[in-house]
Amino acid sequence: MNERGSRREFLRDLGVSAAALPFVLNLPSLAAGEPTRRKQRLIIMFSPNGVQVPTFWPDEVGDTFTLKESLKPLEPFQNRTLILNGVCDRVRGDGDSHMRGIGCLLTGIELFPGNVQGGSDTPAGWSSGISIDQEIKNFLQRDPATRTRFGSLEFGVMVPERADTWTRMSYSGPNKPVAPVDNPYQMFTRLYGRAKDQEHLASVLDELAEDLERVRTRVGAQDRQILDEQMALVRQLERDIQSDRGRDMGHAVPALEPGVRRDNDNMPRISKLQTDLLVSSFQADFARVATYQFTNSVGGARMRWLDINQGHHDLSHMPDSDTTSQEKLTRINKWYCEQLAYLAKRLAETPEPGGAGSLLDNTLIGWTNELGKGNSHTLNNIPFVLVGNGLGFRMGRSLKYPAVPHNRLLLSLAHGFGHRLEKFGNPDFCGAGPLNDLT
């Protein structure tokens, strides 16, 4: 296929008629009089250190396939799952595979030269381009019909407290990494701080009014005015809070389990808190795009709750022949897959506010990784497991592509939102446009 060809050429080559265009490109229908466009959402979930080829990828291609051990948790959603094999990160340049793996994953473009030295290759800095989640967020925020309070939210779980190439996946522009929030309480404050504030404020107004009255009796008549003014403003505030309650966000402020510390062993609890918050934030329509980053590229979570005491990254270097380690790695990836399944379940059981179906009907989750395989550090066959019906992709399938650059998948995500980019990231890897056969 002519990699440099335009999307139009590609379509012409396929012989697709103009009428089928929206379908192929997964554009929202342009039919006149459609009452409202459905809300569309995207979540990109990340876990590190590659996957175990034998226990991850289904053997079959097409709509009949068996989920292997790593992906078993997705069984309830198999008909809403799309597994893409053969998608490769072709971006090269400065930085080692882990750095490029995460830094180019959503940006599709090289890292800048810099001072961060990896385990091999030359030192590098931040990515030189915007990431696809931020690109789509900007697209949605431009249109008043799809604009939301935050546009996008960046969730994390146990992301190390250092900003470097290995810990950042989302970029708002060249050299502009976006830090994920891995503290659920911090995220809660960001989402619901205002509502909570109003609640607390409302709770002190009675005491305040009472004390104002007492102070008022103490001062002379000439000085009462200032107290009367304050009293009037307190009453006003009371009324304002009352009327704010009338137009809340369609659901109650979620109650968060208090006091969960940021600690390796608490990862399952943190993950649940973050997932619940993510679902609530979508329910409230605070954002239509989210990233969800577990640890970081080279992440070394110790999954003691699975009886695995080594760090994830160290284990991932073990050879294929080390079956004990491979078995552990499979369990680690299965645990991540369980997190994905829980997220999908929560979305599936949450009705779409003001619309039909569930949140999962209008959300696409893409689970990915910085590497194809941990012990080879390959950027080929980067896992992309998609769940949900947000972008109108034909789900319930397992696909194998002949080594297509992942930029084309990034383009497909944008097109899924009706954002018809012709190229994204390094144009050399966008040749044939969005991936065929997704819709």
Place this chain on the structure above:
Amino acid sequence: MKFRPRFLALALLLSVAGVVSAQTSRGGKKLTGEQIYRQRCAACHGPQGEGSKQYGKPLTGDRSVGELARFIAQAMPPGPGRKCTGEDAQQVAQYLHGAFYSPVAQARLRPARIEVSHITVRQYRNLVADLVGSFRPATPWDERRGLRAEYFRSRRFQQRDRLLERVDPDVQFDWGTANPTGAEFDPHQFSIRWQGSVLVPDTGEYEFVVRTEHAARLWVNDLQQPVVDAWVKSGSDNEFRASLFLVGGRAYPVRLEFSKANQGVDDSGKLAGRPVKKAALRLDWRPPKRAAGPIPRHCLLPGTVSEGFVVTAAFPPDDRSMGYERSTTISKEWNDATTEAALETAGYVVEHLRDLSGAPEDAEDRPARLREFCRQFVSRAFRRPLTDDLARVYVERPFEGVSDPEAAVRRVVLGVLKSPRFLLRDLDGGAADGAETAVRLALSLWDSLPDAELTRAAAAGELATPDQVARQAERMAADPRARAKLRDFFLQWLKVDGAPELQKDPKRFPVFDPLVASDLRTSLELTLDEIVSNPDASFDRLWTDNRVFLNERLARLYGAKLPAGASFQAVDMEPEARSGVLTHPYVLASFAYADSSSPIHRGVLIARNMLGRLLRPPQQAFTPLSVELHPNLTTRERVQLQTGAKGCQTCHGLINPLGFTLERFDAIGRLRQAENGKPVDVSGAYQPSAGSAVRFADSRALAQYVVQSSEAHAAFAERLFQFLVNQPLRAFGPQAPAELSKAFEESKRNLRSLVVRSVTLAASERRPSLPQDSPVRAPSRAEVRRAPRQGEPMPMPNQ
């Protein structure tokens, strides 16, 4: 700079005719001044001089009886009819001067009183900062300046690689490929950590700028979270910025880390033999309304102070219609700002609860300890010991029925910071007890809370006599917060507190750029800093010292000789012309147009702020005569031409001759001998409210006059008092102005003792103690005491 042209209106000129024709005498009986006034003046001016529909301006001012009589004889009543002249004019002038015209009469009519007002914005920010800060270790600083630096011969500050520790005056380094300490090692890799504090002069947004081609991190105030994290060097980004809102007169901890090395995986083993990269690092800032530049040495401290809490909520400006900050009404904007600030503070307190309360999250007795913390918090916020009654309302109730103690703390903080007991001041009129005396001292001197020592003294009954109060005031006046407040007073006295943006005509003053403007401001502030830190500084010195702080850039522009690269130092500048802060080039440049001086603006500054004269704002705006249209005239001549009319002269007769004395200084405050080829005329004159007119040969003579004028001294003392206390001086008794002036003179016009005397006067004022929080809805004693006495005139309209 561009002024909106403001010329002064005619205070007394009437435009209304309708004169009551009257006779001076009826049946040979001589009329009194009052009778004449009723017959001929009251129709327009109102029976009490309050004005009427035809003429709304109240008849008040500070002219002497003689001046008034002369004016009346010339101009009153307006219109073609017979004027009120001679003995009649004298009579009526005397009457109205004593009845309502003069400031004294006004004071009598409307006795000044200590009014309940809300704290000022400055007080809000400082009170909250010190309230939260009172739960952290106190970290005073001394005169040492610069940052403490540690140098390491490896990339990550390892103790075994430490080369040396020293104090660096600032962070402006270009090491090139050299090694930063002179020690013998291969400078492929090194790291440096600077620690200390930054002392910020003004309140506002500070931008910090780190420039380097290597790894750097900067922390300001919050030492957990860097404001600049440039540890990853990427592409050609070499400049990193972060903005922070900070409160002036305070210090904030800073840390700067620098590492010349690749980060990530250690590659130091592979570096031998490779070319050494260059390295440089600069730490600059841009203070509010100032040009960006290196953080100067005098703003860096080698000691690390405690983190400070900063309220960033935007407040509406305080009411300054009285000439000082004082707000006796609450606007919606102010109320909203206090809500915002309360939420912000509550959030901060909860986030730092362990640090502030000392109660670990997992402590079993945490709820009890948090409750105790809250009691302390409420008591400190209300500036007095907590009664059981108040503890019930402000502490116990928020804790009731809340399972999460952090939520309870949040409610306590919100309740306290919205309470009138926190937001309002002078609820008790006078200082009823030692606690209130302490509050007044702290508000007046620091715009903040009493510190531990003051609270102790109050509790021990050691604030009972004026001498005891004065001793505390003396201690407190030496504190940096008091100095910062006094510095702000001088900026306001010189009317440059808004930090006007100085822009000059680039054709006439090509060298005058934003950097010069910023340096000039720094120069003035250094002068003021010197004055406020010196306990012996006097009012006289403000008018006579001709030293100006200059750096190399300013020296070049103002014709002084300083070595290349010289930083700010006091320079004896043009003793034949300069005399005191009024002749500081920044002040002169601020009171000037972009291309020419402005004797009117300078004159108004002197008349209003320095001599304490009341001038009404102009009724109408005038555009100054253009220089181009009058190429042969000097500025003085142009001003005379434009304001020569008799009507203008009512005010400009006072203003111009004061401003003219500064005509030797051009639009950037540089000395000049001639203008448009003509020698400048710097003679001037002044007619004080009492006594005979004075003539001045130049501004130095004016300064000499001010140094001797008791009228000017009294005006200065009153102004300073009111700035500090936020209440009218006369509210502290009819004798208060005279007492304060006397004390000022007796101290040979020492500034520190005027400050001490002022706050002592305000804080010692005793009113009968009031019932505290009586729940009974009966008129309190305060109410009874304050009700207007029978026959007492009601306040005049328009006042």
